[in-house]
Structures are given as structure tokens and as C-alpha cells.
Amino acid sequence: MKKNVTRKDFLMKTGRAAVGITAVAGLSSLVTTANTQAKTKLTPWPWPYTSLDAEAVRIQAHNFYWNDKDCSSGTFGGIISALATAIGDPWTNLPMEVMLYGRGGGNAWGVLCGCLNGAAALISLVTTKAQSGPLINELWGWYEQAELPTTQANQVAINGQYLVHNFDQDLPQNVSGSPLCHASVTEWCLTANKKVSDVERKERCARVTGDVAAKTVEILNAFFAGTFTSTYVDPASVTACLSCHGSAVFNNVMTKMDCTPCHGDPHNPQAVETIGATASAFKLSQNYPNPFNPSTTIRFSIPQTEKVRLEIYGIQGNLIKSLVDYDLYQQGSYEVVWDGRDNHGNRVSSGIYFAKMKAGKFAQTKKMNLVK
Template sequence: MSITVLYIICTKSFYIIDFKLNLKSINMKETITRGSFLKRSAVFTLGATAIATGAGLLIPKSAKANTNRAWPWPYVTLDPELARIRAHDDFWGGNACCYGVFNGVISLLKDAIGEPYDTFPTELMIFGHGGGAGWGATCGTINGGAGVISLVCAKADSDILVNELFGWYTQTSFPSTISNGYAMDHLFGIDKFDGDLVQTESGSPLCHSSVTKWCNEANIAVDALERKERCARSAGDVAAKVVELLNEHFAGTFEPGYVPPESIATCMACHGSTGTQHNVASKQECVSCHGENPHGTGVFVGKVKNFELSQNYPNPFNQATTFEFSLTQPEKVTLVIYSLNGEQIKTLVSDQKFSEGKQTLKWDGRNEFGVNASPGMYIYRFKAGDSMKSLSMMKMK
């Protein structure tokens, strides 16, 4: 088995220094200690320093000279897998997730470039553990990763990369299969637990959501060793991602991959900066906290009373029912039927233009697939322009 320790990209050519560790020939425990990794990578530190300062590529103009600490600070291409191992091990050093990711990457830069990375204590990131001293707010791994990004990128680029990191985090299962594999093969320097761990996706940047979903899925208590190891492996995953993003960014090959869930756009159409409410600034998935039907039923939501919606008839009903509404002016109308647990059952019309006056729409009781929906309570949400209202109904057969 071999591990590529460091890549260095130069202006004219592409060098890959492939340092092969023959794991079979070295004592296992000796191979995986952090100290021995550092010793092994030390030989490249010299090379990296020489090439980084000589070629100047990847180093922002403002910080070209090593002694110049002007922000943003210099960056050289790093090995994501080394960052994964260091972040995992730094988690266990006692300062946890946020520090783990931050120091995991910064220590590589320190090895490669030295000044200015040896001029400040990376312990400044300790605060982020447990989502901020245990508050369960922003996950410390992405907080630490974002700190690295903002140190080496000016605001515009930093915002793009941090957005990508947070978005990726919400849609990724942790710990990754790679990190689970490293632990099982004893490739991390600190070996607290070498079993496979359940993987969960949180849909949220919150420590609380991420940790608790995992604990429930794994059926493991929040203060158990396995949960901590889960966060240590996740720190490794995030550190590796940060390095990948920065490598791509400085090589000019970065392409955003995060696509926000559609439901956010639905809410932000009214609550965002271009909507009628104009009172929410967030990229988090709204429905995970507010539910699919945040406005309750029977409440008119809107600034201008541009429609009347009456109760469907008949209600309760067997197979078919009719919705009657009237518009004070021509509007785009959407009528969607949901089950009580928020599942979308049928869209009767979507952004369809209706003229003013009285109108009716009919539902045959069938879902999007033409199958008769099961008996029970349903909610229908009616939207005309920027206003809306939800009501409930009872299907008998």
C-alpha cells in the first residue's frame, strides 16, 4: 500500500512527489503515529518551501514575500489525505473539532511555508467545539474549515468557497467511507476506536442536528467514545474537503457543485430580499425547523387581500371535491394538496394565470401517479400572487 504525501504544482510543469510508504515493511504502530508522519513529511517541507517561494505560484501577490503578513496569507497545494489524518488526530489532542480542522490544515501550511504560519496560536479556534463551546450551533468542523479559507482567500472568493463547504456539508454523509476505512485499517495516528461507524446526512450546518441525527441512527449516546470518534473522522473529512477546494481554487479549476434544495427558494420567494416579506436572510433549509406548513391552516398570509378562498365542497368527500376561489385581479395561482405529514400529494395548478372573478378547480382524489389517495385528512395550500392560505379537508374513501 502506498500513500502520496505531497503534490507541488509549479508554473511550467507539474511535479508530483510521490512518497511511498511501504506499510508492510514498517511496524504498524510506528507507521501511524503523528510524529512519524511529521518526520516523513519533513523531507518535503524543504522542497515545498523552495518551490513555493521560488515559483511564487499560488501565493497571493500581497503576501509574496515570506516575511510579509499582509492578508490573505500564502497557500501551496496540499495533500487532502494528510489533512484528513492530521485533523482527525488533532481532534483527539484535546481541542476537538473546530481546532482539529483548522490546525490540521494550518500545520501543513506551516510545514510547507513556515512564516507567517508559525506566528500565531491555532488554539484561537478552540471556541468552535460542540457548535460553539457546546451550544450546538454551527458545526465546529466547518467553522474551522471556513477559518482556513478566510485566511488564504479575500472576501469574495472566501464567500464562494465557504458557501460550497457549508452546502456540501449539509448534503454529505458523515463519517465518510474513506475515514471509516482509515480507522479500520489503523491509518490514523490516534487509534481510539477501529470499528465501522454509521453514516448520516444532516441537511443542516448545525452541530446539534448533525450529532443528534447520528446518535439516533447509530443508537449511541452523545458522550460515548464512538460519537467522539465519529466527529474526529468527520473533522478529517472536512479538512480533506477544505484542501481539495483550496487546491482547485488556486489551480483555477474550482467549479461550485452545491445545489440548494428547492424548498428554500419557495420560502425565500416571499421572505427573501426580493419578496413581499423581505425579513429572512438564511441559506438553511427552512422546512427542517418550520415544517411544510409554517403558516398554519385558515390563516391568510399576504399583504394585499387579493383573493377569497372558501372551504372545498363537498367536505368530507368520497372521491371528488371542488375548490372555489375568487380573485380581485388577474393572478398566477398555485394549488397543492399535502398529507398531514407534509408529503406533497397532488399539484392541481402551478403558477397558472387566472383572470379576476370567481373560479373553480376540481380534485378527483388521485395523486400525481393517478392512484386514488388513501382516506384521511389533507391540507391544501392556495397561493395567488404573493398571498396564500391553507385549509384542511377530509377524504372518506
């Protein structure tokens, strides 16, 4: 007759099996952890935080990036491993891999920068809902406006202080104006003339992983020391655009991202004149007059129907004005006047500006000089 395994038998057998496993070196800690976890109470949220060394966390986050944790778990892991050392439980029981999905802006979808995702998860673990909002705004707002990787991140590489040395030289910096992985990485690739697959691009993201981890630690250290003050203010375009599209009026747009890199100013499209119906090549001509004040004319040509973008950037790579905002043009030559105003209608100060044209795979930049 077949003997049924009773619940009691089963428990005894597995119990014995567990004892067997305990004897195997290396696995014992696993079993002990499982046993203690069953007995101990879960640490209530928010979890404990203690002041950390931002520069040590930077180096660890950079290290994790290169050791298969990528950006999101890299930032998150850099901080939780420091907390595990400083505090122990509950940080020792949290796998940094929970944030792996955040890599490449969310499984390579290029949405929210993975570093920002990992950092915000950590902030949400150690603060209440009401506290986390301003801290996350501060971090994401900083990221949107910062030159990345920071000069400090580059300096650590030049000094040979990272643990991974795939590329230790200086790297170009750019201001992406966006918390999106896609905008941040793509703009950097264009600025640096590198491919996504290049070691320099990976090292760039490794340094940004360290930058975001270090900045998060700075913010949290200040917050828990009672010295945090928020410096982030919404970009002027967000305030201006949301004065109609926001909750007070239409209530049909929900974002804190700067509107103008994606939309330009759709209510004040710049007049583009057609000056010729044929063109044999893509071309962005030098503006005239140059130097100029207050306005200057920019000509471009396209040899085939193409969506065109023509934008003015500041010396730090920040978008100033969208003259042509991804609009479809037929073959021909065109000209547009830039009146020396930014997307918010404010006159810009004297200095160097760049006209940047993109049409299909074509991209060209011209340097312009506004004098006053």
C-alpha cells in the same frame, strides 16, 4: 531616600532579564521569535497557500481532535500545521487554539458545526472576501448533503491509518441536512443509537473533523489551481420560501439553511384526523396500504399530551416530508395521509421510505415501500 526606577533603568533591567532567559534552554526560541516579530513586517492578508495532501491533512486533523483540540481547532490545526511545514512563516506563528471556542458548535451551544467554523476561518485567511463566499458555500453545502462520516473516513479507520486508535471499526453514517452541530450530532446519535458521551460519537466527530479538513484542502487546491467550479445550489425549499420571505419581497428572513427541517411547510399543514380519544401507550403503526401508490395512511397514538413530530425520511436519512411538525396533541389516536409528495410538493420516486415519529422521549420508525 527611595530611588525611583527610571524608564531607562527599567528597560536595561528587563533587557538583562531577557538575556538571562535566553540562556535557559527551551525558552530561547520564544525570545527569538518575539524579537524577530518586532522587526519583521506582518504578512499582509490574504496569507499564502500551497497545494496540500488532503489525505495527510485528514489524518492530522483527526489526531488533533483526540489531542484536546476538538473539532474546530482540529480542522483548522490540521491545515495550518501542513501549511507551516510547507511554507513556514507566517503559519508557524499562528496558534490553532484561536478556534478552540468553536468546539461543540461554539462552546457546546450546538450552533455552527465546529469543523465548518474552523475550515471557514482558514478559507478566510487565504482568500479575499469576494473569493471566500463561494468556497465556503461549497463546503457547507456539501456538509449539509453528505453522508457523514464519509465512507473514506471509515475506510481509513478500518485500515488502521489514523494516529489515534480509540475506535477503528466502521461507523454508521447520516445526512443531517443542516450545518448545525446540534442537528448533525443529535441525528447521528439517534441513527447510531449512541450517546453523546460514547467513544463512537467522539470518533464520529473526529472522522468528520478529518473529512471537513480534507474537503477544504480539496476545494482550496482546486481554487488555487484555477480549476474550482461551484457545484452547490440552494435547496429547492430555500429558493421557494425565499421567493416570498427573501430580499425581493418581504425581506424578513436571512438564512441559506434548508427551511423545511425546522419549519416543515407551514403554509400546507397536513390534515391530521382524530380517530380515538384514549390511548394507553405511544405507538406508531405500520402504514396501510403497504406497499403503496400513490398515497398511504399512517396512524399514531399518544397516552398523554405531547408535542409530536412525524416525518418521512429517504433511505439515505434525508428528510422528505414533515407530516406533523412538532405540534401539540392530546391523549388519543390519530391518522394522517401521506400523499407521496415531498416538502416542495414534488412526487417522490418509488423505493423505501421511513416514517419516523418522535413524541417526548418516545421515538419509533416504520419502513414503507412506495411502488410504481
